[in-house]
Amino acid sequence: xxxxxxxxxxxxxxxxxxxxxxxxxxxxxxxxxxxxxxxxxxxxxxxxxxxxxxxxxxxxxxxxxxxxxxxxxxxxxxxxxxxxxxxxxxxxxxxxxxxxxxxxxxxxxxxxxxxx
Amino acid sequence: xxxxxxxxxxxxxxxxxxxxxxxxxxxxxxxxxxxxxxxxxxxxxxxxxxxxxxxxxxxxxxxxxxxxxxxxxxxxxxxxxxxxxxxxxxxxxxxxxxxxxxxxxxxxxxxxxx
Numbered sequence: 001x002x003x004x005x006x007x008x009x010x011x012x013x014x015x016x017x018x019x020x021x022x023x024x025x026x027x028x029x030x031x032x033x034x035x036x037x038x039x040x041x042x043x044x045x046x047x048x049x050x051x052x053x054x055x056x057x058x059x060x061x062x063x064x065x066x067x068x069x070x071x072x073x074x075x076x077x078x079x080x081x082x083x084x085x086x087x088x089x090x091x092x093x094x095x096x097x098x099x100x101x102x103x104x105x106x107x108x109x110x111x112x113x114x115x116x
Numbered sequence: 117x118x119x120x121x122x123x124x125x126x127x128x129x130x131x132x133x134x135x136x137x138x139x140x141x142x143x144x145x146x147x148x149x150x151x152x153x154x155x156x157x158x159x160x161x162x163x164x165x166x167x168x169x170x171x172x173x174x175x176x177x178x179x180x181x182x183x184x185x186x187x188x189x190x191x192x193x194x195x196x197x198x199x200x201x202x203x204x205x206x207x208x209x210x211x212x213x214x215x216x217x218x219x220x221x222x223x224x225x226x227x228x229x230x
Contacts, residue, residue: 004159033218035208040125040222041222042120042206042222042223043156043206043213043222045218048217058217090159090160092160093133104165105150105152105160105162105218106158107152107160109157109158110159
């Protein structure tokens with residue numbers, strides 16, 4: 001099984017450029033998440049989605065946008081890239097059945113983004 | 117708001133020695149607790165989780181963790197470290213108040229000395 005797939009693996013952007021980080025999962029999970037990981041800071045939630053057509057902000061949403069048109073895909077859009085967005089971005093998914101919040105996250109391998 | 121504290125951003129142990137990685141959480145309701153491991157240039161993988169029931173939870177690769185409500189702790193242990201255990205370890209918490217969100221600690225980097 002592919003699980004959670006993220007593309008690209010690496011990207012260098014110039015300040016002010018835009019890009020979309022792609023994330024797709026083949027596990028039919030209803031929940032999907034975007035995190036950023038900075039050294040010594042752990043993972044911070046950017047946006048999440050509980051199902052197609054539904055998205056919500058996490059802890060650090062500024063400068064990002066998401067959409068969820070299908071169960072499988074959850075792209076993250078960066079508009080007007082800034083150096084503060086240099087980070088490693090992880091997409092994750094989980095299945096929330098009859099008991100919410102106790103299903104573990106399945107992570108992709110990350111996208112390493114540098115903004116210069 | 118929920119929070120997770122991992123004491124010690126770097127831990128070094130000798131091969132064969134006990135591994136102890138500490139995690140304390142704050143939650144006003146019964147929590148769900150998780151430990152994840154991250155190897156270089158990879159995403160996080162689930163080691164183990166506590167939801168309800170037995171407070172001693174066994175995971176993959178010989179790791180286990182004990183939920184102690186009175187201490188609000190969920191420390192990760194392994195009796196004998198192996199070189200392949202060298203990685204970054206993250207503790208995470210969720211509960212019915214977190215609105216589908218998971219809160220992660222800042223991570224502990226484990227070095228195993230041969």
